Amino acid sequence: MGPDRGPAGVCGFSCPIPIGQYPHVLLAHGGGGQLTHQLIEQLFLPAFGTPALGARHDGARIAIGGAQLAFTTDSYVVRPLFFPGGDIGSLAVNGTVNDLAMCGARPLYLSAGFILEEGLAMETLRRVVTSMQAAAAAAGVALVTGDTKVVDRGKGDGLYVNTAGVGVVEHGLLVAPASVRPGDVVLLSGDIGRHGMAIMAAREGLEFESAIESDCAPLAAPALALVEAGVQVHCLRDLTRGGLGSALVEIAQVAGLHVRIDETALPVRDDVRGACEILGFDPLYVANEGRFVAFMPAADEYRAREVLRGHAVSAGAIRIGQVTATPAGLVTLKSRIGATRVVDMLSGEQLPRIC
């Protein structure tokens, strides 16, 4: 915020309760769907709106001196703290690393803020920190500053972590939704839905034949390799909360273009599909922590696929769709039986159905 913004500017919200008719924050406001979107559009953007924030990407692009930097932050409140395929520590490092990578930046430095609940087992904290150390080493980033707060027993959920990260953009591409063009192809880096269903199964004590493991992983290496290979990357987006469906809708809306995807092309593992069928979830909207989509001109598709397939984390990269001009702002899906439907953003978190 600039120095000219006095208290009046800070308090200049247009409406005291701008969020629908809800006088309290709902869990769904953090679900990554329409309500989260509304919160950003109606409360945060009007208050803090800057060009960088307005770009609506995973992180902000800022210029300092001659350098182009990417800057992002994320808080991690996952429960349980440890789950098949990861834990809150690896998630906190990879999540922020990935947000930087999706801006086309090389992740460099991270901060870590810990909010600990009185009574948390020291061994638990040690395991989380060890996991963060390993994840940072694997992603090639340094944790350079941090903070610790302890809250009264019962006022926290054991442990929350916030990480912020800085990366450097070493190329001239603007990797953002606004760069997407008609004719671009959409590549998906691998199967979807694993993280969300792993957490769901662990949290609710749902037992399947084998444990579904989170896909939690750093994505900077394949993302940067695309740029280094000369692929004209237009947009990258990791498919976290809200899943593939919400990510594509957000990009289509910001770009003002149409994204068409093919349901039969979407890779979903059988165990994840089965769990989704049982709970009435759509894998399109289930969270991932190690998957991303990449938009690029059709001419670069082959090279991009080859590059992505050279990295273990994106070895399953495939084309799932293409961008056209109209109908603007929409994502449509060719269903398994050949019909067309609209892919909408979820309005809240997915809720298990009655029958």
Add this chain to the structure above:
Amino acid sequence: MRFVDEYRDPDAAARYAQALHRITTRRWTLMEICGGQTHAIMKFGVDELLPPQVTLVHGPGCPVCVTPLELVEKALEIAARPGVVFCSFGDMLRVPGRERDLRSVKAAGGDVRIVYSPLDALLLARKHPDREVVFFAVGFETTAPANAMAVHQAARAGVANFSILVSHVLVPPAMEAILSSPANRVQGFLAAGHVCTVMGYTEYEPLARKHRVPIVVTGFEPLDILQGVFMCVRQLEEGRAEVENQYARAVRREGNAAAQRLVAEVFRVVPRKWRGVGDIPQSGLALSERYRDFDAELRFGVADLVADEPAECISGLILQGLETPHGCGAFGTRCTPERPLGATMVSNEGACAAYYRYRRVRLERDPAGSSVRGA
């Protein structure tokens, strides 16, 4: 994936669609009863494969949608009380009352929890003997046996801090109401497969005879629905009006006798108000005299609460197949999944929500959109 992929096979779907085109010579209006079927039709675009003469209208088979406003208000009232743990299936949390939903009650401090089974709620009651645990027992015949089992077990084990708020409805009386209406235009039904796994389909036979309508017990996958439509149209074209079973892999004519016995013991049949439709005689379940101690309405003294529905919402007409979501002035503008006026916009299985999610915009390659709207 077994038991799923074979019922979503595009080639088989195309073959069924062709066969259906071949036998269809006249205009027919069919109703799929169950909201799960409506959802599958929209999600997979089954309606796009139908001949233009065949119109599908969406029935009252979403239990969330037909739960009357006053029961929602009762739920909100109970859930907001201190000392109560209010348990519900997930999709009831977003159903709007007059001013709030269960999510708001939770945000304001109420203890509202999503459970996957009424037996989980019973487990909670045993774990927290100092709290009143209430389960919101919503649903058709499909969920009645599990809810009956929870009450039955609670009674046997003497779990005094457990009760259920009952909003059970029955399918055949609703079909009777639709068929008896002077405005009715439904000529054949796809009956709800999962309801019939419990109840069988003998109770549909008198309906088919009395009203001369074919009724086909139908499953929920795209091929099930296409085959159900095919069987129903074939009957209409041949001038037959019988009950047929498309969903034979799950449904027997007699249904599940053990489940029926349990339901008959724990519940009794009562008149029930349907949201948007009104009172239908003998169309709901309430706890039987023997189990009335487990009735949350009595325990919390909310039985007399009444509430009127928003005047603008036409969900009643939609639930009876007399109007479609696109025919509503509020659809997609004043009524959206974030701010629903009526329950058909709330539930995943609601017709309005299904249209909003999958058909909000008329796509160029969507010729069948008109067949859904049509007639």
